[in-house]
Amino acid sequence: MALSKEIYAAFEAVVGKNNISQDPGVLQTYRCRAPQSSAHYGPYDHTTPTPQAVILPGSTKEVQGVVRLCNKYKIKFKCSTTFWSAHGYIGSDYAVQIDMRRMNGVEIDEKNMIAIIQPYAIAATVQAEAMKHGLTCNIPGVGCSSAIIANTASWGGPGPSSVFTGNAYENLMCMEYVCSSGEILETGSAGYGAGWTCGEGVGPSLKAIIRGGQGTRGELGICTKMSIKLSPWPGHATLETVGTIPAYRASNMENFRAYCIDCPSWEAWGKAVMKINDNNLLYLGHRQFSMFGNEVKAAMLEIITDPEKQMADLPALMADPVVKKNNDNMAIEFHIILAGFSAKDLAWKEAALDEILKEFGCWKDEWFLEPEHEDYLKSYLMRLGHKNLNYVMIGGYEGCFGMDAANQPHTCQLIEKAFAIHKEAQVTGTYAAAVGGDTAMGSLGGHGGGGGPMGWEFFSHFDPHDPESIKGTAEYHDRGPLKFMKEYGLGVEMGHSNANCRKPDGYAFSQEEHNAKLSTLPGTNPFIYQWYVREYMNPNHLGDSYYETCDPEAVKNAVIDVNAETGLR
């Protein structure tokens, strides 16, 4: 069923004729081909449904107008900002796609150290504006091309600097939210005259209800404005870089030191990370380049820091004895930035770092001690503007992703075991690329209040153009990493987040399908709770069913399958 002319005209009256389209070519560019989607989806070979129209609202009032019309005509909707994942796309046939790109405002409140942002404010622009005021923001691990609101409202949002700036969800202060019913909800203390500065007043935490755990759930409404906490930036008002594309490197981060820390064992690695965290030394901590694959990371670093080199040079570089030695040195490593709020502060941090490294037999990687490489690392991690290197090998990557810590003393000893699974697939697998990480990846700030945990991530590369590669990679992740994660109880597995909410044909689950799936699980209560929340905020069920709910009526006659896994994710 297509939108009638009357309905189209009604939407057009809200946003203007240039901000709505039903053209087939335009609609096609709002469909997500799953293998091209960001990772943690499961590389299925399908495309999401075609929206009835694409709408670009330019203000909260326009968003409200669009949502009210959706209610009036019972049309499902879903909004997205950067459209870098299947999460943000519609999942049913009679739905409109809302593109938030016209709302990109960034306002910095220097005194209160907050930013008030609109949906299309990406991390790069928020950070650039904040730096002018001696402040910075958390940039999520996915990179600075991502929208801060999407990360903060619907994702944990750990990033390299989370150890200092906090994770995205920890920085959330106030939200302006257009509920699916069309009502505007404002959280925070606006009523007490404190503007956008206070996250919660008295009473229940509405922001905790609205905020998602992973991915834009899109069921309850559209976040149109948000305030987030910013952190001190002891650098210049702009991040300046020099060098030839793509090897840009920082030229004005004099108050900072960047190091790659090499470790003799995973145990030393875990302990060093924890002790560095315990002593609050870091401005930024991350494990980044393992995404290329353990055998190739030094060679890849040679390529991405030298404008003259390219992927065809990889075999020769891997065979180079000097590069090989570098690769061996950085086999078990992590990357850090120290910031000096004064010369004395930096000197103290350097001395403390040296002492900790000595204690665990770790050392500063020589390759990264070269000034040009250190400067590259500084800008790379501070801005996180090269994250599309995830796709550099061929175009697709997948990561079986776990929330539990990889670098706790009791889990870091499992890394070699996990890596062995990965390595076996690299050697014997036909379809997964013969490069991929060693499973420990990401932010040292990690989840749950900072303090060191780093996620598990079985990183592999595949060819989104080759159906066999797509299929082979999906199979590998199910039989290898996923099994491993379950066997050792390494936390909630997030690799199939989309698969829990969207069927292999690209469509979202219906309420009946959710009921059938969730009502028999031992952990059904949260989904029943979410059902009540949804009924209040989205009575016409207009968002897609990424927000998983279970009708309490369906549970009444359900037989609990005690052998099933918990429904919690």
Added chain:
Amino acid sequence: MALNDFIPMQERCSNCSFCKWIPFDKVKSVRFAENCPAVVHGGFNTYAARGRFQMGLAIAKGELDYTDEMARITHECLDCGACDVACKVCRYNLEPLDHNRELKHDALLKGHILPAQLKMLDSFKAEKTLVVGAKKADRTKWAEGIEWAKKPEVLFFPGCKYSYDKKLQKTARNAAQLLLKAGVKLGYLGDAEMCCAGRLYQMGFFEQFDKRAEANIKAIEKSGVKTIVTPCSDCYHAFKRLYAAKGLKVEVLHVVEYLDRMLREGTLKFTKTVDMTVTYHDPCHLGRQGEPYEAWEGHEKKILNQVHTWEPRRPRYNGSKGIYEEPRNILKAIPGVKLVEMERIKEYSWCCGAGSGCSVTDKEFSEWTAKERIEEANSTGAEALVTACPWCKDNFEKAGGIKVVDIIDLALKAL
């Protein structure tokens, strides 16, 4: 290549949207962080390189046919190449700019030509220029009275814009006379000069471009020169990259390269003070697209199971070898001139809006693009916006809001 040949690339695009932004390391503000005029103006993903890949994939697979709107969006691309540079900060196996052009070519082959493009094509056929309304008979008028060298070693190729635009003809004369005065054995094709057809290529008229390029190469070879010098960035790109791929062997220089060389050799010296604060606009086809052509023949090769590469090593055009320093050297050498930079410069410069014929085919979009740049120029506090391309200059002047100066005219003021 045909659109079908781009399917692997269309499917390997990760839809990350890097193509919409300047390289992130260079972002200094929310206001000037985006790079693609088409998507900022048009709004929908469709206008960005990632959207063009998606739309192109559906067309190549026969799932979609062009609508009028799709054809319009396909042609609403300035061929500025900013998406190409941004993509290649991380990717080594995608060519967004080539794909954008192929999509235009495909649309044209299927009959989706814009009315204004038809007029340009008619002018090209009848008068050998894309400047609609110009007459072939008037092409050489700008050069009347110039004493060219009898046995020229260097060919001066002003191109259509300098030849026909009365406001710009003086600049072309000045450039030629400056070089002649400096002792350069400079020649001119006269009646034999015709449009370089670079804009036809940008618009997707590949076959028409090929024909014209072959004829022009013959004319250039017949002249016996070793070097071509042009003040036009579009002509420069056509000769340096596109004609070179077709076998043109002579050295190709833009006037700014020639002047910079003369400054370094000491054959040119600026003696007069020009008290002016200026900012410099990098023309797309001189800057990021002004890289020299490198011959390559090879094929795709996967290594380490699925790592994608080419055998032999393929040239990588990502804006790293464009012409950026030469015009800046000239400006810095002029006593009294103070150069202040905009946020988006060099390989990540914002387009003037005139590329790919859009100043004729989509005037509103073209002027909007120019106004955006002028706002950025004004934010630097500069009194004038200097550029090295007649198309840029004309488009900025039409948009208004700042004094626009051709770098040749500024250099002459200092002599």
